Amino acid sequence: MTGEPLLSIDNITKAYPGVVANSDVSFQIQPGEVHALLGENGAGKSTLVKMIYGLVRPDSGSMTFRGAAYAPPEPRIARSTGVAMVFQHFSLFEALNVAENIALGMENPPPQRDLAKRIREVSEAYGLPLDPDRLVGDLSAGERQRVEIIRCLLQDPKLLIMDEPTSVLTPQEVEILFHTLRKLAAEGTSILYISHKLEEIRALCDEATILRLGKVVGKCTPRDTSAAEMAELMVGKSLATPARDNADLGEVILKVSGLSVEPSNPFGTPLRHIGIELHAGEVLGIGGVAGNGQDELLAALSGEVTTAPGTVTLHKNPIGDKGPNERRELGILCGPEERLGHAAAPDMSLVENALLTARQRKNLADSGFVNWGATRAYAEKVIADFDVRTPGPDNVARSLSGGNLQKFVIGREILQDPTVLVVNQPTWGVDASAAADIRQAILDLAQKGAGVIVISQDLDELLEVSDNFAALNEGRLSNVRTTRDLTMETIGLMLGGAHDMHDLDEEAIHAEA
Amino acid sequence: MLRLEKRPAPSRAWTAATPVLAVVLTMIAGGIMFALLGKNPFEAIRIIFWDPLFHESFAAYSRPQLLVKAGPLILIAIGLALGFRAGVWNIGAEGQYIMGAIAGASFGLAFYPSESPLIFPGMIIAGALGGWAWSMIPAILKTRFRTNEILVSLLLVYVAEKFLASAAVGFLRNPEGSGFPGSRNLSRIDSMNNPELISGTGMHWGVVMAFIAVIAAYVLLNKHLLGYQIKLAGQAPRAARFAGVNPNRLIVLCMGVSGALAGLAGLFEVSGPAGQISIDFNVGYGFTAIIVAFLGRLHPIGILLAGLLMALTYIGGELAQLMLQIPAPAIQAFQGMLLFFLLAVDVLSTYRIRFKKEGVA
Known part of the structure; x- marks a missing residue:
């Protein structure tokens, strides 16, 4: 594969006010190659692919596509040249069916019936099962991604860009996707694969370009390079894996039984008969x-x-009818997934955001009047203890990077010394070293006897921190299993919903034998 | 090419400077409008902004009018601003103002001709309750049935106006008024009068109440948990719920406070400067107060200054109509420009303008 490269990127630089997103970046993609673009959040991967896809224009440097100069002013031109992209966040209408959604993205859509036929052909040819007549609102995240991929494949692209495609998939769905991508590559389509998951890249990609702080810091052949070596290149230092001493689980502190909740909006998910027993000192991964x-x-x-x-x-006291502040007083603290707008108010300062959840346990208000001095001191303590990088507590939450705000939000809860901590996606969009810090803080908290529930879509994270594991599928929670006994395959089955019945059968057979 | 770029955080300097810039731009655009009408723009601007306070022959009359007009505007705007901060859009202060005036006047006149010193305090409470009750209609409809409070509160203004007309010719009509519409003149009845407290200043109880409201709102927003919750609910509703704020409670509270303050403004007006319930008793304070609230950046001190400025354009506008025969709609357009330019230059506090040469395509 050393002929003329499909796409050659030469000395591309792009600066935004206050930050250089890409500096002097060069690399080549050969025809039929699966090329990985590896880097942490904020390394400049997204900006780079946006330039290839015509969403952003470079300040300097040049691109060559199949031997001709290539500078797409808009995505339409990039698509007609043969570049297609599957975004991390889907742009689909839930109330329309698959074929209608695909037609919306086309320049001259054929009649619905012909289009449906072509969708079926492509989906069968590439092993991506998808029914064109189904409503997108009823599809799983993996199926929605297939809609986006097939939308791209119908354009017959020469280069397919995939931005963090596996973050929403179960292990089985990842296998299906990889199968498709390998098949595409074998037919000569090049794939630019963006990820920070090293094992995936080692399994799939032929070549890798590693970005750090907007610069190319290394190139390697992933199959011949260890994950640790790539991680070091990506982060710039070696990372400590979070660890703690063996856990001794104490008594049950939090118990959930028969919890069913109807969703508040039509596309929400109802909870069905959720049961949880959380012990002191336990980290339960969901x-x-x-x-x-x-x-x-x-x-x-x-x-x-x-x-x-x-x-x-x-502690055996019923609290299901109590609101957030009453539960905080009792020691149940939470860190929601959405940092801006849910865990923190974007346009309020960190001092004001410290007051958001810490008022009860830190006595930050006296008969309704806020003690701003104490609130500021608490915000400063969170910033210092959790190494939050910000010029000061008066900066608004929106001005912090994702990782720093997440450290602030998690730190704000942990420093209140909770009995139970519940966090959802604690390291989503957070760079690797901040993620390691957050995980370590969660483990330390459990070590001190608190119960922690970590809800996450990142299986590696759950395997790393949790003592016990359960899967949430369509609002139902599986049986709880000990994490260290689990294989990836079992986890995949649990996530897909094929768990309890199967287990019961097996146990019944064993009991009879 | 001109490009807008979002600032990492809103600029404090621009947040303070934009109202001043908006006033300057209004003067320029308004001046052009006056010139097109064939009037001397410099004279018109001087008459509107300067003469009401410093003209040797008019100022003695118009200077006290400043507080008389600014009082109700500030009082209403303070209440509205609390709601606007929380994302509760009470557009119907005009109706609550009317209902406060009717409730207060009815309370007083029901005891006529009693001389009891308790009547005026009773009227104040009745006025506040009247405005509060009227604002509870959109509040409860919103919390119970998710109706839109903007529409309900606005349409209730027109209901209140009809009610005012029926009161003026019906149950509140002066029995000694030879059949003319309108109530007894409250300002001539000692037990119901809201007098000018310091002669020649225009200061009456309503103005005092407006100043108290400014201070109370300032303390509430900056020192009190409730003020924090109001801001939080407006900026990030989901975070507010996470912080344990009950959105329905906040809607009822904000609507109630703004309604009660508007009702108070109506009561102080009917018992003082206006003197009586008449068919055309309301002159639009409730709507203008919306402009005042935004012109003052929903900040109590800002509202105080904006209320005074707005009152000045009212008085100056009347003066300009009198002196230069500028038509009344032109004056209203001039006042409208003030809000228009404020909203337009608002973009500067959250965005910065970059001049950038477009590269070769």
């Missing part, structure tokens, strides 16, 4: 693909959604 009830479960535990008193008990 896995699941996005949209299977994670937000709803957190809201039911935080008290934003109240239920019958007996469905949630803390």
